[in-house]
Amino acid sequence: MNLNKQQMRILYRNLVRADHLNRMMYQRMLQGKLIGFYHPSDGAIAPGVAAASFLNKDDNLSPHHRGHGITHMLSKGIDIKYYLAEHTGKDTGCCGGRSAFHFSFPEHKVYMMSGFIGYNFAPSVGWGWAAKRRNLGQVVMNCSGDGSYGQGRAHEALLMATNWQLPIIFYCENNGMAIHSEISEMHPTEDVSSLAQGYGMPAMVIDGQDVFACAEAALAAIEHARKGKGPTFVEAKTLRIKEHDMGTPDLRGWEARSEEEKLALMQRDPLVLATTRVLAEGVLKQDAIDQLHEEASREVQEIEDFADSSKIARPSEEQLLAAAFAP
Numbered sequence: 001m002n003l004n005k006q007q008m009r010i011l012y013r014n015l016v017r018a019d020h021l022n023r024m025m026y027q028r029m030l031q032g033k034l035i036g037f038y039h040p041s042d043g044a045i046a047p048g049v050a051a052a053s054f055l056n057k058d059d060n061l062s063p064h065h066r067g068h069g070i071t072h073m074l075s076k077g078i079d080i081k082y083y084l085a086e087h088t089g090k091d092t093g094c095c096g097g098r099s100a101f102h103f104s105f106p107e108h109k110v111y112m113m114s115g116f117i118g119y120n121f122a123p124s125v126g127w128g129w130a131a132k133r134r135n136l137g138q139v140v141m142n143c144s145g146d147g148s149y150g151q152g153r154a155h156e157a158l159l160m161a162t163n164w165q166l167p168i169i170f171y172c173e174n175n176g177m178a179i180h181s182e183i184s185e186m187h188p189t190e191d192v193s194s195l196a197q198g199y200g201m202p203a204m205v206i207d208g209q210d211v212f213a214c215a216e217a218a219l220a221a222i223e224h225a226r227k228g229k230g231p232t233f234v235e236a237k238t239l240r241i242k243e244h245d246m247g248t249p250d251l252r253g254w255e256a257r258s259e260e261e262k263l264a265l266m267q268r269d270p271l272v273l274a275t276t277r278v279l280a281e282g283v284l285k286q287d288a289i290d291q292l293h294e295e296a297s298r299e300v301q302e303i304e305d306f307a308d309s310s311k312i313a314r315p316s317e318e319q320l321l322a323a324a325f326a327p
């Protein structure tokens with residue numbers, strides 16, 4: 001599936017925005033202006049941009065926790081200012097400032113982000129089942145890391161999605177690591193997507209640093225699902241340039257990852273690669289690229305102003321209990 005220039009411009013713009021927003025989140029965490037924690041997405045923004053840029057408002061999206069899903073949400077067209085206000089503990093946040101990282105945007109069919117790795121597999125099967133019953137061509141984009149495929153529920157989801165031919169895209173953002181563990185310790189084959197073979201599900205392995213390759217795969221999988229042809233497994237091989245989460249030492253096993261290694265990884269930053277390509281193929285000129293960066297800086301400023309000028313959330317006990325789920 002070849003992308004047209006308009007699609008490439010959409011992807012490039014979202015990549016620039018994701019890059020600026022990730023830097024803003026890292027900076028705010030250092031300044032003590034975020035509640036909770038932050039898992040930086042440096043080097044890993046291409047898969048999320050590609051997975052979500054061409055979804056419809058009516059499609060379900062469960063974002064990956066890296067970058068706290070901002071990349072995915074902004075690409076789906078969600079206004080991130082309510083997210084940042086949430087993450088800053090303000091009453092204008094999307095969940096009234098009560099959830100921080102554990103947000104939801106039900107009106108955009110982003111129902112939750114959870115600290116529980118693999119949280120999204122079981123609900124995705126339910127959303128997929130509902131979408132199939134409604135028969136309106138909706139799809140479910142289930143994004144998660146390589147580490148989540150160690151969860152038993154991932155396998156149950158792959159099985160049921162194929163048995164019932166549900167419109168789900170299992171979109172694995174494989175950065176080869178889960179906190180300090182390397183994938184070779186956790187997974188018996190080189191490609192996580194080899195799991196799909198056991199369930200008779202089509203699978204693709206793509207360069208997760210190349211936003212355009214990621215989008216071609218995502219679009220093919222989305223089209224397949226919309227036509228009622230069932231689930232697809234997409235594995236984007238990506239990188240983790242920084243630490244797992246801010247404040248945790250950046251180790252591989254018991255060894256610190258070297259600065260030289262990280263500098264080498266930066267050469268494959270998705271924005272660097274995409275910039276080379278859009279210029280070479282005449283998709284964008286340098287002045288248009290500069291303008292996109294200026295717009296993204298302005299967007300970041302506006303979002304921060306909104307969050308910083310909002311009131312601190314002070315929910316009453318009643319409000320807190322009303323939002324809690326007790327089985």
Ligand SMILES: Cc1ncc(C[n+]2csc(CCOP(=O)(O)OP(=O)(O)O)c2C)c(N)n1
Binds near residue numbers: 146177244
């Ligand atoms: C059920 C569960 N087990 C363990 C953890 C601790 N934990 C948080 S992030 C993480 C690694 C996840 O790795 P991966 O899915 O590959 O995503 P990445 O962080 O590499 O992007 C783990 C083990 C958790 N949050 N939930």
Ligand SMILES: [Mg+2]
Binds near residue numbers: 145146174179
């Ligand atoms: Mg990982």
